[in-house]
Amino acid sequence: MRNTLVRSVAAGAIALLALTACSSERSADTSTGTNAGGSTEAAKGFAADALIGVALPAKTSQNWVLAGDLFTNGLKEAGFQSDVQYAGSSTTVADQQAQISAMVTKGAKVIIIGATDAAQLSTQVEAAKAAGATVIAYDRLIKNTQALDYYVAYDxxxxxxxxxxxxxxxxxxxxxxxxxxxxxxxxxxxxxxxxxxxxxxxxxxxxxxxxxxxxxxxxxxxxxxxxxxxxxxxxxxxxxxxxxxxxxxxxxxxxxxxxxxxxxxxxxxxxxxxxxxxxxxxxxxxxxxxxxxxxxxxxxxxxxxDTRNLVKQSIQMVKDLQAGKAPEVNDTKSYNNGVKVVPSYLLEPLIxxxxxxxxxxxxxxxxxxxxx
Amino acid sequence: MSRVKELQKSLFGGTTSNARQFGMIFTLVAIVLLFQILTNGLTLNSGNLISLVSQYSYILILAIGMLMVIVAGHIDLSVGSIAAFVGIVVAKVMQDYSVPWFLAILIGLAVGVVIGAWQGFWVAYVGVPAFIVTLAGMLLFRGGNQFIGNADTIPVPEGFRTIGAGFLPEIGPNTGYNNLTLLLGLLVGVAVVVREWRARRVRQQMSADVAPMWISAIRVAFPLVVVVFATLQFAGGRVGTSFPISGIILGVLVVIYSFFTRNTAGGRHIYAVGGNSRAAELSGVKLKRVNFLVMMNMAVLAALAGMIFVARSAASGPQDGIGWELDAIAAVFIGGAAVSGGLGTISGSIVGGLVMAVLNNGLQLMGVGSDRVQIIKGLVLLLAVALDVYNKKQGRFSIIESLTRPFRREAPADPAPGTGTDQERGKSPVAG
Incomplete structure (x- = not known):
């Protein structure tokens, strides 16, 4: 009888590590590391056809469906590639976490997030920031993270x-x-x-x-x-x-x-x-x-x-970031997410x-x- | 015995469960390679592998416990609610009573033990079907989560987040890689070599046929290549990231539970109970105790999974755990367990869970919406099991069939290599 403990070790390891190809990104990363974490990186802009990620909650309200369509079309018109995702209807939070990670992997330059649970995304937002993406909270303020760059919403x-x-x-x-x-x-x-x-x-x-x-x-x-x-x-x-x-x-x-x-x-x-x-x-x-x-x-x-105005404003922010300009904000003191005051652009609602x-x-x- | 079979036997160890594992791993590799091509190389990118492991480790931990529950002939629908309940309790004690995080983890596990004892009591000693007990538990602990947390989202402190979002620290000289991950890879690599070396030595001592050296070389080389590539990939991610802590917890659990279910009397009792509970009882298995412990173990693993998720999300929320039981159950069945109980392996379930995880991740990388992802996952679950059932009926190679042989009632359990099981699968081609 062969030693199954050791065999289990190997089986577990194989299953865990899965099968991968070899290439180190770390060396590439460290060479560009100087501009990865700093705030200067926003000022540099990025390619005009860069990927923009949009993560929205489950399709429980027509508003989100409309917002998704507007983002898809608006970003396309502005010349960007877009990846617009909705969280699944049952496992919303885990889905959205995975979707944001996938956007980071795909190298999105800006990630716009309509959070399903605004307090459960800090790990992913921080990973996005560390990978050099700008994170904009759309409609719902993401809590407890330093890595959130902007907030755009109605007042x-x-x-x-x-x-x-x-x-x-x-x-x-x-x-x-x-x-x-x-x-x-x-x-x-x-x-x-x-x-x-x-x-x-x-x-x-x-x-x-x-x-x-x-x-x-x-x-x-x-x-x-x-x-x-x-x-x-x-x-x-x-x-x-x-x-x-x-x-x-x-x-x-x-x-x-x-x-x-x-x-x-x-x-x-x-x-x-x-x-x-x-x-x-x-x-x-x-x-x-x-x-x-x-x-x-x-x-x-x-x-x-009007969701159109909110989406339009978000896309305007993306365009500014692309050009290397700081996006316009009109409130820099009201929205504290627990660890920082997030620069916000607020739109006026109408009764x-x-x-x-x-x-x-x-x-x-x-x-x-x-x-x- | 055909030459192909002989080669298969010597390469994959000859035992049927190894051949089956090869089949599962082959499926996983095929899916990984498919997505690697479809996503232009993003699937195997280090950042993605790291997030894949940290995203799914809690589901795979649930799958370990669920495998044992299903093998024992039960089901557990309450794991998601237990995870959410433990998550909120742990978040709450840390917030309200400033309990240090390591103590909070112990409290969380203790809550898991208590819940498990509660459910195990009803299943094992009162005899209420596990389906009903855990359905009740699903409501009970979901309600408990909202009762304690007021349906609120409660943040957890930085230290606690390590178990879900943490990585191995960067220590030692700057090698361009995460040194501890390299060390971990080295350890696994050594384990692969030692395993083969010990296997050869044991066969020599038993005066059994020892496979030629080149066979051994292949058996060692293939996993080693995988381990080396994986190590470099995990160690070579963005600075500050490495093989996730949650993945290490998962790895340790997989090793311990695989050993337990294969090599210890307690583990074999679970299979005996699931295969034929009356026969098992008559041959001296303590039926009630086995059922009790299996249900309790599941609750403890659910507690751990819940804490890992909370740590990863940096907060415990009212929607935690919804639908997890289904992911875990799907992983176990894709991994070859039988609905009627008595069959299945830990590593099979892990691979089954990874198939789902890679599928989910790959589709997300391709920008497929979550609605279509769910449809595809549903179909994959159905087809994976249906194909196996069909093959079994046709008398061809079947994953479940080859898995079941060592444990089947009519054929007495005898997993030792090369004894009497070969004629049954004489027609089977090389898996995949």
Missing amino acids: NFKVGELQGKALLDGMKAKKPTGPYTVELFSGSSDDNNSAVFFDGAMSVLKPQIDSGDVVVGSGQTEIKQTSTDGWKAENAQRRMDSLLTSTYSSKTLDGVLSPNDTLARAIITSVKGAGKDIPVVTGQDSEPESVKSIVAGEQYSTINK VTKENVVEAYANDPDLAPLTK
Whole structure:
């Protein structure tokens, strides 16, 4: 009998190391090492047809699908090669980590990341940086890493403020005097933006709640109590179902703060299912179904954060980096990711209700027909 | 016996499981080479190999435990949830109580032991099918993860990240390579040579036929070439990177568990229980204890895998572990284990897992979207097992068939080389 322990060692080693060809990159790397880690490397620019990686979350929202298409076409028009990837629907975080590593391997010069979990990518972002790529966080700020270069997004605190204001305006239009009974929903707690939206909205609602003009029927005003796991419609619908049973069997519900359109529609579905009148429900993202719903008078408001402008701005940053210029930023103090303040370019959001729905989407080829 | 067969036997060791392993490794090599061509050489680039190992080591660690669970005739659906639960517990104790990271790892393993004892108790001593117990565990520990973590993402300190994102340090003279990785490669290379030398000596002592020297030379040279290339590749990556720590943990586990499942009574008992539990019990195997330990072992490995993932991600999140059980189960079945239990090897499962990993990685390098990657992986899983089942029915060379022979009930277990098993596979061509 041959010694199987030793054989196992070898079998394990073979399986592990797999079969590889031989070439050392280290020597090549060290020779260019002088400009690999430094900030000077951005100033040098790169080839006009370089590879640009775009890693987006799973296709759970139409926004991400649209963003992916816009990136593919926009980068192509600008003369770059592009690699646009979505995370898989079940193993999102691990998928995105692997996709970013693959982009680094392929030698992408800029990697634009719409994070699935903004706190679980620091290892990959650091590897990208070490390999000489510039990393731009798109829409969601990547946390706890020095290696993040830029952040481009809509001003999300402003989004929250607009939602809070819309909720109050909508309820006043229906019923001139308070007190108004409302429920609060917030987004997924693994998304950095959820808290920003919620805080923005609360900055408007809190004084009203304190004065008693607005009452949260269930008493759930903490972000942890109101969060919606994974931004999933089913989770919001389930929570709304329970709220209706527990709190609103006799009371009327005047308004619901919803952080986005998918959740707003889920909330409306739940209310309709319970046979209640539809309250004032806010939203965000301008999803076609919600635009239809606003035109039909069901959902009260949404936010137009035109994905086209955000993608356009991101591609502009890539072009600047390619030319060796520092990309334009308009906020260098608000967005701290835990270890550094990330230079950001923030775009202005726009609130959309039934009143301004026609003008708001006049330039949007997909949404304009829905408003007619 | 044909000449081809004779050559095959002397080259791959003559035992059927070696021939089978060759088949699996051949498949892996074919996929690696295919992607190497399709991605213009990116697949075998050092950066990619390093990220491949660190991306999949936790899945392969799960596959080790899952192989033993499946061999014992069970299944474990709770591994992803256990991993996520342990991950959040460990992240939380480090954040809230400032527990040092090495202690946190021990706590994590201890939580794994407790969870494993819980599941093992229901499976072994109450007799609830493992499918149900672990389905319950899947819900239980997923809920536990959200209960403790408030569905929040909790960062972990730098020291802890070593087990998932760490590399061997750069020490010693500047050789242009990572010195410790070179040393590791040397160690593996020496192991390959010593293995062959000892095998020859044992056969001499047993007065058995000793293969000609040139056969031995080939048997040593091929793995050595692989080891040398792999070593240079892993050692020659970007400065600061090398063979990942998580890969070393995996390697050590593979060696220990391979030895355990092949060469110890405890390991063989698992196969006996999976093959025919009544017969095993009648011949004195402590059925309950084996089932208990197999389930417990799985939970401990799941705990380890969870911690490695958390370390690699630098944070524990609410989506950790989702779908891992399926990856691990797929690796085990592609690696040749039987659905009914009793069959399968650790190294087969590792190679099966690597086939999936290389496939995933290669498709990602080609820029194939995750939707299509999932479709392709699903088809590969189905085809790999279907092809083997078909070949077995046709009486041709079959991976599962050749694997099963030493353990089959009608043919008494006798894995010693060159005894009576050859006529059964007389028709089989050289694998691949």
